[in-house]
Amino acid sequence: MAHPCLRCGACCAHFRVAFHWSEADPFMGGVVPPDLTEKLDPHRLVMRGTQARQPRCVALQGTVGKDGNCGVYERRPSVCREVEPAWEFGRASAQCDKARVAHGLAPLTPEDWVDPSHSGAPQAA
Numbered sequence: 516m517a518h519p520c521l522r523c524g525a526c527c528a529h530f531r532v533a534f535h536w537s538e539a540d541p542f543m544g545g546v547v548p549p550d551l552t553e554k555l556d557p558h559r560l561v562m563r564g565t566q567a568r569q570p571r572c573v574a575l576q577g578t579v580g581k582d583g584n585c586g587v588y589e590r591r592p593s594v595c596r597e598v599e600p601a602w603e604f605g606r607a608s609a610q611c612d613k614a615r616v617a618h619g620l621a622p623l624t625p626e627d628w629v630d631p632s633h634s635g636a637p638q639a640a
Contacts, residue, residue: 519627520600520611524583527575527595529614532562534592546590548574562592580620602628 537543539552539560551573552560563573574586585591601608601615601623612622 519623520603521584521588522577522582523600523615523620524575524577524579524585525614525618525620526598526610527572527583527585528570528579529617530565530598530610531570532565532572532592532594533559534561534594536560538592547592548587548590551587579618580615 533555534547535558536554538545539547539549541549547560547562551563553563553566555561555566564571564575572585574591575583576586577583585595598610599606599608601611602625603623605625608623615622
């Protein structure tokens with residue numbers, strides 16, 4: 516089964532992605548690529564593109580809802596790591612639902628996480 520979140524990208528093109536500056540400072544242990552950020556205030560940075568009227572994170576690759584994915588997934592900010600895909604862990608996610616609906620996508624359901632064959636093998640696309 517393909518992970519519905521890892522091919523969506525709706526949250527990356529809906530919310531402002533703001534986080535503490537230290538997450539992009541390699542001397543402080545930060546891993547977010549500094550060249551993909553801009554200053555929000557003295558304490559926070561934002562991912563470029565997410566403050567626009569129609570936000571789209573500079574790290575988002577592909578088309579939202581089809582093959583949208585994060586180009587810096589392993590180095591993404593903490594705020595991105597905290598957004599839970601709806602029903603992945605058995606509960607709803609207002610953030611996920613809001614972003615998906617804003618892009619004309621249906622909210623995820625518990626069935627989006629079920630392997631119908633119960634084989635554990637990835638579902639064919």
